[in-house]
Amino acid sequence: MVLPFRDINVQVSPDCYIFKSPSTPNAPALTVDRPTGEIRLSDAALLAGKRVTRVFSIKGILGVIQLRLDKYILVITKDEQIGRLKGHMVHRIVQVEFLPVHERQLSDPDEDRFLGLLRSFLKSGPMYYSYTLDLTNSFQRQAAQQDAARAAGHAESPLWMRADDRFFWNRFVQSDLIEYRNRGARGQLGVQAGIDPYILPVMFGMLEIHPTTFRGRSLTIALITRRSRFRAGTRFFSRGIDEDGHVANYNETEQIVVLNDSGQSSLGGYSGTGDIQMGKGGSSGDTQILSYVQTRGSVPVFWGEINNLKYTPRLEVRGDAGGIEAAFPAASAHFTEQVRIYGDNYLVNLVNQKGRERRVKEAYERMVKFLAGGGTGSNSSGSSSSNKDLNEKSAAAGAAAAASRRGGSISGAAERQRYTQSQLDRVHYIYFDFHSETKGARLDRAKLLLDQMHDALIAQQYFSAADLPGHGGGAARLEPRTLQMSVVRTNCMDCLDRTNVVQSMLARWTLERMFADLGIMARGGTLVDQDPAFELLFRNLWADNADRVAQSYAGTGAMKTDMTRTGRRTQIGALRDGQVAVTRYCLNNFFDGPRQDAFDLFLGAYSPPEAGGAHLVFADRRPVLIRAVPYVLAFAVFFVLVGLFTRRLPDAAVLPMRIFLLFWLVVAAYSARFVLRSGELYVNWPKLIPRPASVEDYHAAMAKARKDKLLGSFVARHERGLSTARYMSAEEGKKRIE
Template identity: 65%
Template sequence: MTLPFRDINVQTASDSYIFSSPSSPNAPALTIDRPTGDIRLTDASLLSQKRVSRVTSISGILGMIQLRLDKYIIIITKAQPVGRLRGHMVYRIVSTDILPLRERQVHDPDEDRFLALLKNFIKPSSPMYFSYSVDLTNSFQRQATQDASTPLWKRADDRFFWNRFISSDLIDFRNRGGRGQPSTQPGIDPYILPVIFGMLEIHPTTFKGTPLTIALITRRSRHRAGTRYFTRGLDEEGHAANYNETEQVLVLNDSTAGFGGSTGSANAGWQRSSVAEGKEMQIMSYVQTRGSVPAYWAEINTLKYTPKIQIRTVEAAYPAAKAHFDEQIRIYGDNYLVNLVNQKGREQRVKEAYEQVVQMLVSRPQEHVSADQRTDEKFHTIETSHDQPKSHFDRLHYIYFDFHAETKGLQMHRAQLLIDRMREALVAQQYFRAAEMPGGSRPLDGRLEVRSLQTSVVRTNCMDCLDRTNVVQSMLARWTLDRMFIDLGLLSRGSRFADEDPAFEFMFRNMWADNADVVSKSYSGTGAMKTDLTRTGKRTKAGALQDANVAVTRYCKNNFLDGPRQDAFDLFLGAYQPSAGSIGTNLVFADRRPVLIQAVPYVAAFGFFFVLMGLYSPRLPDAAVWPMRLWILFWTAVTGWSLVFVLNNGMLYVNWPKLNPRPWATEGYHETISRVRKDKILGPLVARHERGLSVARYINAEEGKKRIE
């Protein structure tokens, strides 16, 4: 079996970077020529003859990326052990470095900005994980059907192979070879390291005195990844925004779950765990998914607290929705679509769009609505009326639950109504269960004896797929974990682990709350709401106040800071490629708003400062009063006018992505500019500035054309 190298030395020479594994001296070395970026495999024994400037030990190669002027190699310089899954060590990336292929002589602001985006995206707080010997991109159930002799990167699930784009140069060389090496090059396999982005916690613990390991893995999809208001709904290929697969794993009788033990060499094959004598090691896992409402929709920032929702026709979104659910059914089987958005107000249109999509996909949709004293639509289900599915999409089961109405007034325990409603489906769903027999009977390829398979999945969403979604997912995980313990004989039927082991319950709650925070931070920029419920089991006033703080922070970040964050996603994941971008100095990140438009917030700030000066500066006893009053009134009027202008033309002051402008944002910008041109004060000045800007754009374009020629 070919696994990634655990130890890599990188030698920096004037004409190349050379990567080799000290523990595998017979393996070929990876050489990347400078400045061309050509890749080749060379004899590692000849490296000592080459003159190098320095040698550095690294944990792995994240990939290569072409920016505007140069290509760069991103390396993992430090990785922190997280824990073991079935004897395999898992690591978190805590430090990276970016190696340029050429010594840059020309200062280019855009190149510097691209590098700053990359460095900020792969900073130490970014939740990226990898393993040298276990496939973190796939659930244990999918791993059970794979050929373990295949290289690790080839087994990776393309959706969660986070560094797939920046690994494309290495993968292309592996598949097609390069200059002087035209055939396939399997020797590069150990240098390709799949990484996931998301949340991963491993807890070796006990339940009622029984040693076990519980782990939670959330894998974020690299498709349609981005920030909260700039990435919603589906793309044309059917990829959903903020799509995450979460797997809760329980391992019994695995004594290598901690940090101890030998890691072994990279290619030593399957690492044997020390299973308790006479007891089989058991692995149980339960998978859930979350993803944005599968339609074409967006929320348009205008600096108002509640952005305007824009939804395209369901007919237009039908092909994308069909592609999305075709993939979901193919991978997971039946899909139970739990929708938690509000049935009234601004979210109503999103709810109705989702229901129309399901009605179009299911062959003979049958709807059922139930009500109670709190709401007219407590549950709303849509599924086929056939006893047996006639269509591929009859495996969709839509379940709407009015989460906010049912849990209003801190009555979060009423969310249990959803679990009760789905009980029959959850029982039929099962979970993945496999075993490894004691006495050294583990197959050489590392496969387990499968006892049961999970036959369906619950796909949960709210508007953001964050707060409400995580509460419901943790409840489903809790229900399934109770079932696992009952099946293992650790719980009696009808009892709950929360009542039997408070310490385990505390750990479980905090693990799911951590998951909520990590998923929320990567999408909205803040931790999750309602984590007091997840951590303590009840809704508190302190938690409600914390949610208010999170809401305000989200507002500020989503309106004023998320543009560069979205650009970083697009750059790292290949949604934008600088080599195909504009040519010309400062064209990519230039602020194209008229200078007067840019100045209005500063005018408001200065006006407010002058008002404070007028109010609190000391005065002489005999000083005239009216001049100061007129001063204060004038600057109050200037400040007020500036603030009203900003709020009325909010689209001009949102920090939009620069690399992949959103079509609805561009349309809204032009509409707002057209309205500003009619402003009695700024209108004539703005129009005059835009004429000058058009000339400047034409000159820059001509300079770029000459540069190319």
């Protein structure tokens, strides 16, 4: 098995960058030519005579990215050790340095802005990696890969090749190295396997590892949330599903328990009965892995929320028959992939059935019926939300999943259609009105969902395996004992707050089942009764997960974390939620545009124009008068406050001050009214890939501004005076959208 280099030295030369591992002197050195940026492998000994201006060590190569004027090598210069999982050290990226291929002499505002976006993104983005453990795949998928490699008689692939493409977060910026690996370069044609140790896969999300004890038994509990790189972005600029079947805010969360973890400490065996403890003939001292996987993702229809400076943005849902039919291929692709990877999917929908969220709920249910009817819109029992149908199907879910994993080739359009429909028949819809059921701080009523899903959760199982030493000095291998046969896919509107409460509840139920199966707690017992200290650790672990996932999507921590941390609704928690709501409002309206641009740039959704082409990508093309209104509002409020709170001389006339205050009050009121009526003009939209719905709303707001009785004529006159160059830039942006 080829693993990434743990130590890499960088030699900076006027004509190239040289990367080589001092602990592996016989390995070829990776060189990046300057100024062409061409990648090649070279004999390290032949490079010893080069003139070097700087030498430093790095943790790994994050990737290579081409911006407007230059290409940059992103190298990890500082990391933080998170802990050991199954003996493998896990690291979090702390600092990334940009190595320019050229020595840029000219200053370019767009290039500087691109670099600023990337630096801000890499500084705040929680990214994790390991040199020896695949963080992008669940332990169950890792075991399946090992079994497949052994069955084929092949050695395990390099770490980056085994990575799950959905969670290989730096896949785009690694594309230059991967392209060279697969095809080579001038004078080095063909597969270049020597570059494999330089390719380091990175995961984005949340990862915590805690060595602890439960009732005196040593164990390690870990929680990993992997965020998909597809349709990634911020809260209001990334909603619903795209044409390729990728949904917004898609995360896979894996809860892991490691017993007898020799990588953490010398843990003894423990007494207990059952196949899991003894490994079906193994030793109770074997390292054992137990894991449980859940997913979350946006409602898989075409919908979105358009910012307009109002607290509740305008909701746009294509939930009619035409919209559902248009989204059917994407939703079908999404759930076909989900069933292929996880087995049966239980779709837990927590969206409100009243108010503005009702349209999203109804659109989701229409889509589920459409999927069940094979795209005809007719319903079938395959996706019924009734408890009776759910319980009847859950008993057979495990066998169906196993049959699907054994697989077989699918040939012919009719066969593929039948295969797709058989996959969609394994999608089960469950509705639970979380807000209605738990109102009045009745969090205990959320357990009604567990009762509703009881049989499905029993049939679902969880993954457990023994970590056995490799034969002949080979790598350790996972020997599965039980497999998780299905997955619960939870969503609310944002897939954040309500979703995390329900996911933590399902994780607790499964963890108690694991411990009961292991014989280290009584069946029917609870964590809080058996070990209050461990219960507290569990609560905080899931609350931290809620905050990390929400931070990357909404820009703040999660709401309702008091429910997760304490098990009840508190006044302090409610006040904190109010603060979070106000912060989200400000971030989503005024700061999320650049954050979305950073996602699009790093993940390759946007490619900067080449030097010599169009420029000033980030220029504000609104008329000056439109941009000036908020400043006028601020000045008016300032003068009103000055007039109200400035001490007046005893003999000063009152009338002039009243006229002064009245004038600025009128100016402030008019400015505020204009800003609120034309809110779309003051939202900080993404500039690299404008969202079509937001573009339409922007133009509608601009048309409304032109009709304003006071400012409309000035706005229209200013627009007529815009230069031809600015119109050309706008047309280029329109073409990019199309």
